[in-house]
Amino acid sequence: MTEIVKLSPSAKPLMQRIDWVKAAPFVYTIALFLAWELLVLALAMPQTVLPAPTRVFQAVVQYWSPIWKNSLQTLYTTTLGFIIAVVAGLAIGLFIGWSKTIYAGLYPLMVGFNAIPKVALVPILVIWFGIGTVPAVLTAFLISFFPIVVNVATGLATIEPETEDVLRALGARKMDIMLKVGIPRSMPYFFGSLKIAITLAFVGSVVSETVASNYGLGNMMSSAQSQFNVPLVFAGLLMLAVEGIAMYALMAWVEKRMTGWAHRSTMAN
Amino acid sequence: MTPLVSIENVDMRYGGAAGTLAVSNLNLKVAKGEFAAVVGPSGCGKSTLMKLVTGLQIPQAGDVIVAEKQVTKPVSIVGMAFQNPTMLPWRTTLENILLPLEIVEKHRHRLRANKKQYVAKAEKLLEIVGLGGFGGKFPWQLSGGMQQRANLCRALIHEPELLMLDEPFGALDAFTREELWCVIRDLHAAQGVTIILVTHDLREAVFLADRIFVMSARPGRVIRDREVPFARPRELEIMYEKGFNDMVQALHGEIAKARVAA
């Protein structure tokens, strides 16, 4: 598609010279904000209900110092929780995927644990660790490690029997098979799960900050809300979206860098 | 001389007492240095036979003896190649071929120190199968036939005494197949390795093997043990001779009958 557009750039009018696929995310974002602005204007919404985007951006500028500080705090708790989730998720995933028995035994437990809404755990974490950074980090961790575990374990548990046979016929031990096949093979699953996990980690940290912290975007938004400063609430949401997109893009990039081979080949053969 | 591989009255059932009886009362002997082919109807237990010999499956009854030892766990003197190349996509072709050396007890401790020699050996094998210079490519950059050749190199790199080939040329076109037949033929002649080849292609069996075992439909057992009389070295032209075609036809008839009997 790109090639066709770029055939003779100078000869074409402006509209045809733009790579619309690349431009699409920006075009659509701008369109969304435009539609939002027009909707607010058309319905004459009071800014305490739905502030227009221009008003939200104004709030971002006006409250930049606290927004920046709290954004960094949220980014910090989220990333820390996420990193713990990566380490623990990888370890638990490898452990679960190690044998069929462990897989069968622990899988239902994990599913049960995952079904618990993590918000419900925040009060317990507060009892144990007090309010502040620790519960936020732990909530981010608890909510985001499950997809990592499941993906790593799945990667290990789905080694092709023929590959395993070839290695076993050479006298390979379980450890050899895991190191040579299982772990490399589960890496695309692992890196793929990071995108999901980082998004969930934001959910966890913000939820915890909202109910049990004096810092972070979650806390900032809940106090702004109690003062009916709705533009500031939306400014917080906007920052969250920006951080979420940035971290997601980072994870997607890491995934691509680390497991380029998986995009080229069908893993099935 | 005692045979290298000896299967005596073997029964193998998958999935517990009520499971599928794959082979029953199986008897077969392959001498050292011999090239044996196994043919038979689909699902008759040929792959099962391979797994029994390599120790990937242990039979419920009977004895499997390889190199004068009862097989109770995977034996390490074999190289295996399946129809499906099972190359690891994150390793280059060369690294894939070196994989057995990282596993086999005899080589794994020497690999790091003698890496150069081993790589040279792998490259020589690649050369032999007509893949010279492709070692640095990833498997997904190779065609199916090329992957199959690399697969063969991987089965050979640790110089196994016994080479087990389970329909390794099934997915290839006729010309590539004939080319690889010659590669296998020459390997067998040069290295004196014992080979057991499972195949559906009767011409392949007659062209390559010294001895052909015909199996019955499931539960599989050997219903016919034929010696192939043609002198070696054999050229591809042999396939146009009457004696060759008569033998292929006879085998064809036997398998057709075995299928109907099921």
Ligand SMILES: Nc1ncnc2c1ncn2[C@@H]1O[C@H](COP(=O)(O)OP(=O)(O)OP(=O)(O)O)[C@@H](O)[C@H]1O
């Ligand atoms: N892992 C398994 N579990 C249960 N049954 C199996 C298993 N592997 C093979 N079988 C059964 O054992 C029988 C023999 O299978 P096998 O794979 O040995 O046949 P085959 O002769 O290699 O067939 P083909 O020529 O189609 O490759 C089949 O009926 C199959 O259903």
Ligand SMILES: [Mg+2]
């Ligand atoms: Mg088979």
